[in-house]
Amino acid sequence: MGLADIYARGEAALRQKEIGFFLDGVETEFILENDRRVLDRYTFRQQCIDAVEADTRCRILGVDLATPVVMSAMTMPIPSMGEDALEQVARGLKNAGSLMWTGTPIPQNLARLAAVVPLAANVKPFSDRKKMFEAVEAVQKEGVHWVGIEIDSGQGTKVKDRQMAKDCTPLQSKELREIRAMVDRPLIFKGILSAVDAVKAVDAGADAIVVSNHGAHTLDYLPHPLQVMDEIVAAVGGRTVIIVDGGFRRGSDVLKGLAFDARLVGLGRPILYGLAADGERGVQAVIEEITGELKRLMTMTHTPTPAHAGKHLLVEF
Ligand SMILES: Cc1cc2nc3c(=O)[nH]c(=O)nc-3n(C[C@H](O)[C@H](O)[C@H](O)COP(=O)(O)O)c2cc1C
Structure with a gap:
C-alpha cells in the first residue's frame, strides 16, 4: 500500500465510525484548507549535480531518531480503535x-x-491547577522522555460546533516558570503562533516549542505555522528547538518545515490513518514512506542532513 492508499483507506475506515468526527476542524474548518494552501506555496530549488545520498537521522533533546518525522500529541480517538x-x-x-x-x-x-x-506526553492547562501540576509530576514518574504543556488549550478544544476539552484556563508566564522548576527533563511548550508567545516560552525555560495551530481543534482562523515561522525564528534566535505541525502529509511538506528551521515535523491525522488502515504496520509505513520521500528530495536538493535544510531550498510562488 502506498501513502495515498493508506490515507484513503484509513480515512474511510475512521469515517465509518462515530470517531470519524475527530478528523474534522473547529467551526468553519478554514484552517484545514489553509494548511494545504500555505504548504502548496513552496516549490524546491533542485541541485542534483554532485549529489550525495542524504541521511535523515537526527539527535534532538537527547533522543536519537532515524527521521525528523514524529507523532504529534494525540490520545483520542486511539484507545477506541x-x-x-x-x-x-x-x-x-x-x-x-x-x-x-x-x-x-x-x-x-x-x-x-x-x-x-x-x-513525550502532553498536559493541558486544566483550570484546576492542582490537577495540572499533579499530572506533570505523574508523567515524569512514568518515565516519559519529554514533557509537553499545551499553552494553546486555554479555552479548551472544539471540533466543528462541539466543545471537547473543557475546564481549561490560559497559563501565565509565572506558571510556565513554576512548571519549569518541577520538570527535570526536556520541557516543551506546544501551540506557539506568535513571536511574543515564543519569547515568553523561551524566557520561561522551554527546551523546545511546537509551532502549531493544534490541527484546527482550538480556535478558528489561526494561521498555518509557516505563516508565522519567520517571526518566531527571528525572535528566539536559536535559543530553543523548534518543532512544527499542521497539515504535513508528504516528505515534500516535511522538507518545507525543515527549510523554515524546524528540527522536527509532527503528524496528527496521518498516524490515525496508518493505524486505521493497517494497525502497527500502517503507522510504521506512514513514517517510513514519508521519510523515504524526504530522503529523495534531500538528496536532489543538496541537503545532506536535516540540519542543512534552509530557506535557500525554497522557490515561492
Ligand atoms: C484527533 C486529534 C486529537 C488531538 N489531540 C491533541 C491533544 O490531546 N493534545 C494536543 O496538544 N494536540 C492534540 N491534537 C493536535 C495535534 O497534536 C497536532 O497539533 C495536529 O493534529 C497536527 O495537524 P495534522 O493533524 O494536520 O497533522 C489532536 C489532533 C487530532 C486530529
Whole structure:
C-alpha cells in the first residue's frame, strides 16, 4: 500500500465510525484548507549535480531518531480503535525510528509505552491547577522522555460546533516558570503562533516549542505555522528547538518545515490513518514512506542532513 492508499483507506475506515468526527476542524474548518494552501506555496530549488545520498537521522533533546518525522500529541480517538491500539502506535513508531507523543486523556500505561519508544506526553492547562501540576509530576514518574504543556488549550478544544476539552484556563508566564522548576527533563511548550508567545516560552525555560495551530481543534482562523515561522525564528534566535505541525502529509511538506528551521515535523491525522488502515504496520509505513520521500528530495536538493535544510531550498510562488 502506498501513502495515498493508506490515507484513503484509513480515512474511510475512521469515517465509518462515530470517531470519524475527530478528523474534522473547529467551526468553519478554514484552517484545514489553509494548511494545504500555505504548504502548496513552496516549490524546491533542485541541485542534483554532485549529489550525495542524504541521511535523515537526527539527535534532538537527547533522543536519537532515524527521521525528523514524529507523532504529534494525540490520545483520542486511539484507545477506541482497539484494546492495544496505543501499544500498536508505539511499536509502529519504534520500528520506523520515530517518537510517540500522547495528548488528552493522559494514557494510564505511559510507562509501558516509554519502554517501547521514545515518548513525550502532553498536559493541558486544566483550570484546576492542582490537577495540572499533579499530572506533570505523574508523567515524569512514568518515565516519559519529554514533557509537553499545551499553552494553546486555554479555552479548551472544539471540533466543528462541539466543545471537547473543557475546564481549561490560559497559563501565565509565572506558571510556565513554576512548571519549569518541577520538570527535570526536556520541557516543551506546544501551540506557539506568535513571536511574543515564543519569547515568553523561551524566557520561561522551554527546551523546545511546537509551532502549531493544534490541527484546527482550538480556535478558528489561526494561521498555518509557516505563516508565522519567520517571526518566531527571528525572535528566539536559536535559543530553543523548534518543532512544527499542521497539515504535513508528504516528505515534500516535511522538507518545507525543515527549510523554515524546524528540527522536527509532527503528524496528527496521518498516524490515525496508518493505524486505521493497517494497525502497527500502517503507522510504521506512514513514517517510513514519508521519510523515504524526504530522503529523495534531500538528496536532489543538496541537503545532506536535516540540519542543512534552509530557506535557500525554497522557490515561492
Ligand atoms: C484527533 C486529534 C486529537 C488531538 N489531540 C491533541 C491533544 O490531546 N493534545 C494536543 O496538544 N494536540 C492534540 N491534537 C493536535 C495535534 O497534536 C497536532 O497539533 C495536529 O493534529 C497536527 O495537524 P495534522 O493533524 O494536520 O497533522 C489532536 C489532533 C487530532 C486530529
